[in-house]
Amino acid sequence: MNAASLIARKEAGELVVSRRGRAWLLTLTAVLSGFCLLLVGDTELSLLDNAQVIYDMVGIVTGLGALLAVIVGIDAIAGERERSSLVPLLLAPISRGGIVAGKLGGQAIAWLLMLLLSLFYLWAVGSTGQNLFESVVALAVLGTPVVLGFGFLAIGLGARMGSARVGLSVALIALILSASPLLLDPSLRQSAIGRAFDAVNPISGALNAYDAVIIDSQGLLAQTGHGLVDLVWLALTLWFATASVRAISR
């Protein structure tokens, strides 16, 4: 097993098995459960179309995944620095790219677990409706680059910023800005600024594709434009994270 895999296993273990890891799992499921209970407890919400409910839940899972990736990504480098364990890590016989890959491997495993947990909730609220299977595929295909991209962004910011708090603040502001389409209806984003924002925003790309696949029953393959935004986001953040970790000792 190479060093990157070892780091990934250690990170995943901390994220999934440790007390801290199970605490965020509990938080994640509490948020999803709260949304579900709102749906059954509120007459108006209980009449929402199935597809709309699935779309909302898929958006929430993506947002929560990105939030987790940001928090864990900041901790990956900036947290190691504050715990004085960064230098030993950098001196270990592993490339900087390997460190980034290992750190992100842990996040990817945590995201996979989130996806698996969300399946129960998606089934609970959407199994009598349409496009449940398509929604799961869309979440996996389009949500994954968004979430991992935010993980890369946070790793890069953690490496560049002197303080984990500053890095976390910047990353959270970026996430809140990017996730604003979760609250703003597409009709509210029809201005030139809104369209330009949607064209470059990875969460907009994912949400617009979810909308098309889940609500409008369009094919996933027809969403290449939205998927491209997410892939460009992933590539740029990967470059940023790798370059930032390489620049640590310079």
Added chain:
Amino acid sequence: MKLAIPLLCAALALGSMPAIAGPLTIDLNPSAANPVSPQMGDQLMFHSTIRNTGNQPIEGLIAWISLLEVDQGHEQPVDLEDWSAQKAVRVRSLAPGASVETDWPMRLIQSGDYRVVVSAASREGAELTPSHFADLTVRSKPVVESRRVLPVALGIPALIGATFLFRRR
């Protein structure tokens, strides 16, 4: 007075006729496969035929579907964002006597009483041509069932929470 009576009769006669809006006619019909009593989540289909009854081609024709909610106290046009994937059709040129047929799929999102209408206009025409209304009533349907949601919403956090107790021993 002699003149006023024929004029009044003519006005009444004109008022009882269908609106004449240029050389277009639009026929709108619900599909025979539509459910008799549709409910939320159902897919309906409406079929329109737009015919050029004039003797000149109509250039740059555009037709679109609209939905009006007519529940008492909630009368309003409905944003078709999530209701219909087919919101408009464009025809570059419609020759005299020619017609264009369009299917308008619609997924029922919200309960209530509605009127569907297809309208058409052209690049140069001065008037809007509407179809007749197709009326429908959408029954409500609770889409989120508590017997499926509650076990998941309560059970999964409880299971994860239980791992804290299990690990502590």
